[in-house]
Amino acid sequence: MTKSQRTRSLIVDAALRLFRERGYERTTMRAIAEAAGVSVGNAYYYFRSKEELVQGFYEHIAADHTAAAAEPLTGSTDLAQRLRVTLLAWLTVAEPYHALAGRFFAVAAQPGNPLSPFSQASYPARQVAIALYREVIEGSSIRVAEELEPELPELLWLYHLGIVLFWVYDDSAGLRRTRALIERTVPMVERLCRLSRLRVFRPLTRQIPQLLTELRNGD
Amino acid sequence: MTKSQRTRSLIVDAALRLFRERGYERTTMRAIAEAAGVSVGNAYYYFRSKEELVQGFYEHIAADHTAAAAEPLTGSTDLAQRLRVTLLAWLTVAEPYHALAGRFFAVAAQPGNPLSPFSQASYPARQVAIALYREVIEGSSIRVAEELEPELPELLWLYHLGIVLFWVYDDSAGLRRTRALIERTVPMVERLCRLSRLRVFRPLTRQIPQLLTELRNGD
DNA sequence: GTCTATAGCAAGATAGAC
DNA sequence: GTCTATCTTGCTATAGAC
Numbered sequence: 001m002t003k004s005q006r007t008r009s010l011i012v013d014a015a016l017r018l019f020r021e022r023g024y025e026r027t028t029m030r031a032i033a034e035a036a037g038v039s040v041g042n043a044y045y046y047f048r049s050k051e052e053l054v055q056g057f058y059e060h061i062a063a064d065h066t067a068a069a070a071e072p073l074t075g076s077t078d079l080a081q082r083l084r085v086t087l088l089a090w091l092t093v094a095e096p097y098h099a100l101a102g103r104f105f106a107v108a109a110q111p112g113n114p115l116s117p118f119s120q121a122s123y124p125a126r127q128v129a130i131a132l133y134r135e136v137i138e139g140s141s142i143r144v145a146e147e148l149e150p151e152l153p154e155l156l157w158l159y160h161l162g163i164v165l166f167w168v169y170d171d172s173a174g175l176r177r178t179r180a181l182i183e184r185t186v187p188m189v190e191r192l193c194r195l196s197r198l199r200v201f202r203p204l205t206r207q208i209p210q211l212l213t214e215l216r217n218g219d
Numbered sequence: 220m221t222k223s224q225r226t227r228s229l230i231v232d233a234a235l236r237l238f239r240e241r242g243y244e245r246t247t248m249r250a251i252a253e254a255a256g257v258s259v260g261n262a263y264y265y266f267r268s269k270e271e272l273v274q275g276f277y278e279h280i281a282a283d284h285t286a287a288a289a290e291p292l293t294g295s296t297d298l299a300q301r302l303r304v305t306l307l308a309w310l311t312v313a314e315p316y317h318a319l320a321g322r323f324f325a326v327a328a329q330p331g332n333p334l335s336p337f338s339q340a341s342y343p344a345r346q347v348a349i350a351l352y353r354e355v356i357e358g359s360s361i362r363v364a365e366e367l368e369p370e371l372p373e374l375l376w377l378y379h380l381g382i383v384l385f386w387v388y389d390d391s392a393g394l395r396r397t398r399a400l401i402e403r404t405v406p407m408v409e410r411l412c413r414l415s416r417l418r419v420f421r422p423l424t425r426q427i428p429q430l431l432t433e434l435r436n437g438d
Numbered sequence: 439g440t441c442t443a444t445a446g447c448a449a450g451a452t453a454g455a456c
Numbered sequence: 457g458t459c460t461a462t463c464t465t466g467c468t469a470t471a472g473a474c
Contacts, residue, residue: 003457
C-alpha cells in the first residue's frame with residue numbers, strides 16, 4: 001500500500017465516520033481534514049468535492065453485503081427465503097448510511113459519473129453484487145425457463161436495485177415500509193420465476209435476454 | 220394572479236433557465252436574483268434554499284407532460300402504443316432537464332423532503348401523473364384482471380418512475396438506451412396486463428392491491 | 439405582506455509556494 | 457503530495473421603504 005493510498009483511505013474513513021455521526025451537511029471539509037490529520041487542500045487533492053467522498057459508501061457496501069449474507073444463506077434452499085435473508089442482510093449493512101443515501105444518488109447520477117451503478121467503472125462492484133445473487137439462485141432448488149437462467153442473477157440484482165431505490169425514499173420507522181415491500185414482493189418474484197416455465201410465458205421470457213443485451217452494450 | 224405569484228414565477232423561470240444554460244453548480248443565487256430582476260433577499264423570501272428552486276422542475280413537468288401527451292394519445296386504442304407515445308412525450312418534455320436530473324434526485328431523496336415523489340407534498344403532482352395513466356388505460360381496449368383494474372394507473376405510474384430512474388443514469392447518445400428500454404418493455408407490460416386474467420396468475424394479482432395499500436399508508 | 443440594499447459569516451473550493 | 461492563504465458563494469441579518 002503506497003503512501004498515496006493510505007492518505008486517501010485516511011480521508012475516506014474520517015469522512016464516512018463523521019457523516020454517520022453528524023450527518024452530511026453538518027460535517028465540514030475542515031473537520032474531515034482535521035480528523036484525518038491532513039490539510040483541507042490535501043483532501044481536495046484526492047477528492048474533487050465533498051460529494052465525491054460519498055463514494056466510500058460504495059466501496060464498503062458490496063463487500064460487506066456478501067459477507068453479511070453468507071451465514072444466513074446456509075439455512076435454506078427455498079429461493080424466496082434466500083432472497084429474503086439476502087435483502088434483509090443488505091438493510092442491516094446499509095442502515096448506517098440511510099441518511100446519506102440521497103447524497104449518494106446525487107453523486108452517482110451526475111452524467112458520466114463513474115459511480116453510476118451501470119457505468120464501466122462500477123463493473124467490479126456490480127460483478128460482486130451479481131455474483132451474490134448467482135449464489136442465491138444456485139443454492140436454491142428453483143427451476144426457471146431455460147432462456148432465463150443465465151440472466152436471472154442480473155435480473156435479481158435489478159430487483160435489488162429497485163428495493164434500494166425504495167429504501168432511499170423510505171422514512172418510515174424502522175424501515176417498516178421497505179420491510180413490507182420485501183415481504184410482499186419476494187414471494188411474487190419467486191412465483192414469477194416458477195411461472196416463467198409455462199408456455200404462455202415464452203413470448204415474454206424470450207424477450208428478456210435481448211433486452212438486457214441492448215441495455216448493456218455501449219455507453 | 221397576485222403580485223406575489225408573479226414574483227415567485229419570475230424567480231423560478233430565471234432559475235430554471237440559468238440552470239439549463241450553465242448547470243446547477245455554476246448558477247449563483249446572485250445571478251438568479253439579477254436575472255429575475257429582484258434582490259437576493261427577495262429570492263430567499265420565496266425559496267428557503269437554492270435546492271428548493273429545483274421544485275420548479277417538478278411543477279412544470281407534470282403539466283407539460285399531460286399537455287404533450289394529449290395529441291399523440293388520440294391516435295390509438297392499443298395500450299402498448301398509448302404507453303409508448305406517453306413515455307416518449309415525457310422524454311421530449313424532460314429532455315432540457317436531463318443534466319439536472321442528478322441534482323433533482325439529490326433534493327428529492329433527502330429523508331422527509333417534500334419533493335420526494337411519494338411525499339404528502341407531492342400529492343397534487345402525483346395525482347396529475349396518475350390521472351394521465353388512467354387516461355392511457357381508459358382510452359385503450361385492454362381488459363385486465365378485475366382486482367387489478369383500480370390499481371393499474373398507479374402501477375403504470377410506478378413503471379414510469381422506473382423508466383425515469385433509468386433515464387437519469389442514461390448517458391447514451393440521443394438517449395438510445397432509454398428508448399430501447401421503452402420499446403422493449405412496453406409490449407411486456409401490455410402482455411403482463413393481458414396475462415393477469417389467467418387463472419394461474421390470480422394468487423399473484425390478488426397480492427398487488429394489498430401491497431400498494433401497505434406501502435401507501437403512513438410516512 | 440412584499441421588497442431593496444448591503445454587510446457579513448461559514449464553508450466549499452482553488453492557487454501557488456514548498 | 458502537501459500546506460497555507462485566499463477566493464467564492466450559499467445563506468443570514470438588519471434596517472428600512474412602500
